[in-house]
Amino acid sequence: MDGPIEKVSRVPAEIRNAWAARHGEAAAERLAAAEDFADAIKEATIPPNTTDTYAKGWKVWQRFCAEQGLPETEGSRGALVAYVAWMLHEGRTTPGPNGTRGYAATSAHSHLTAAIVGLRERGHPASKDDHSEARARLEAIATQLAKGGERRGRGKAPAADLEGLHRVAAACNDSLTGRRDQALILTGFHFASRASEVSGLLLADVTTHARGIKVAVVTGKTRRSVRTVAIPYNNDEPEICPSRAWERWLDAYGRTDPTAPAFPRIDRWGHIGGAMHPDSVTAAVTRVAQRSGIPIRWTGHSLRSGLATEGRKNGKDPVNIAKQGGWAPGSKAMLGYMQLADEWDDNAAAGLRRSPRGNS
Incomplete structure (x- = not known):
């Protein structure tokens, strides 16, 4: 905040008057200007x-x-x-x-x-x-x-699962759009992405390493969303390996400018545009999921909830799941996603049977 700041905006007059009474008019103006500066920083971030x-x-x-x-x-x-x-x-x-x-x-x-x-x-x-x-x-x-029987809202986004990822991977062809969509969905799932995080990625944010790729996520809501996530090669199920899908997409994309969008818009004629809007990311996930025959409607947020539920099913440490998805430790949202797995796999009503006769 260099030099004098002359303009005072949103600080109420009664507060400025109180400052002036305690510290003088000049100090009050400076304090009010500092408040405006703080507001500007907040809005910019x-x-x-x-x-x-x-x-x-x-x-x-x-x-x-x-x-x-x-x-x-x-x-x-x-x-x-x-x-x-x-x-x-x-x-x-x-x-x-x-x-x-x-x-x-x-x-x-x-x-x-x-x-x-x-x-x-x-x-x-x-x-x-x-x-x-x-x-x-x-x-x-x-x-x-x-x-009274009112039911409103869409509820939680259905979680993407591994079976669905296999269907999606098979449904994406080798066209430019097909390779982009496959990489977008597989990569987005493995770092529990929001649609806004996918749309904000640049080529520089995705780097290839000997054991997979790393994604620098810098567009999330919280400080934990500003993170670098490692995504290893999946050698057990290479069909849904995000690192391989990214390499295929990068080869087809052909761009090397680190400031280019990682997942750009592509029109029906194959022309590449700027970065996808978050709504376009969601539309792509929904479109590919429907085309692949997945019976429930995936949305952009299905990728985020999907990693939490599949990680839970596979016995992953909740702390590591939280790090991968940028959740706070013990996040209610993350635990809510995990409950989607538990409600079927760890269910008090599942597998009930009669006790042998004579046992109480």
């Missing part, structure tokens, strides 16, 4: 997908305020509670898959967070008590709806 989510959520808040005749900059207790009730009952502009006009509880939580963040960024923070009560009411209303 927020992942783009998070920024997009907040922007979309703020628009939902704006629509609610416009419909209800409420000011956008007042996140009072009543306004926030009314907001969550509105979202769960009538907030959608078009009916969802089940015909309801209300958001799923997970979407409502995201939009509520976006509203709270947006209010704070605009200098009108909601109190902790007020938004805590709004979250509590959201949970209570969502529970009532569920008890």
